[in-house]
Amino acid sequence: MLNGQQKIMLSKYTELYELLIPKNHMLKQFNDLVDFSFVYNELASSYSQNIGRGAKDIVMMFKYLLLKVIYELSDEDVVERSLYDM
Template sequence: SGLYDLIVPQDNLLRKINDLIDFTFIYEELVAKYCTTNGRRAESPVRMFKYLLLKTIYTLSDVDVVERSRYDMSFKYFLELSPEEALINPSSLT
């Protein structure tokens, strides 16, 4: 999004990580773990991995990482969320 280009600096750590790492390998690793014909739609495994990565990088709790994702535009950029998109429930990370 053009908004993120204005708000998140080019030298931001999370922007650099997103630019350097292709996270699609996560889908390949987990494809056999998800049932496409049964149950409710799962959260994106890449996004869940990124939440856990944010927790580790910034030493945050489940609740804190989700709360910070509400207002920190670099977190939203990293998680590939639109500014108005809803966040997960922190209990999803446990």
């Protein structure tokens, strides 16, 4: 999916997340320091705006891969943890 093809629906609890997750949490600092928009440019040639269904947000999928590497998770663990972990 290319930037603008589909918008991510942010949680209505975003402000609560800001209160619960400490500012010094590694993943929060990582997200604040890295501009993940480069992923759209890198994968632009792999996605079509006109053909097929819209894909999941590629930045979100890239972040899943990062979590998989950082925490040494299996594919199943990444899916399971994404359902209940903030």
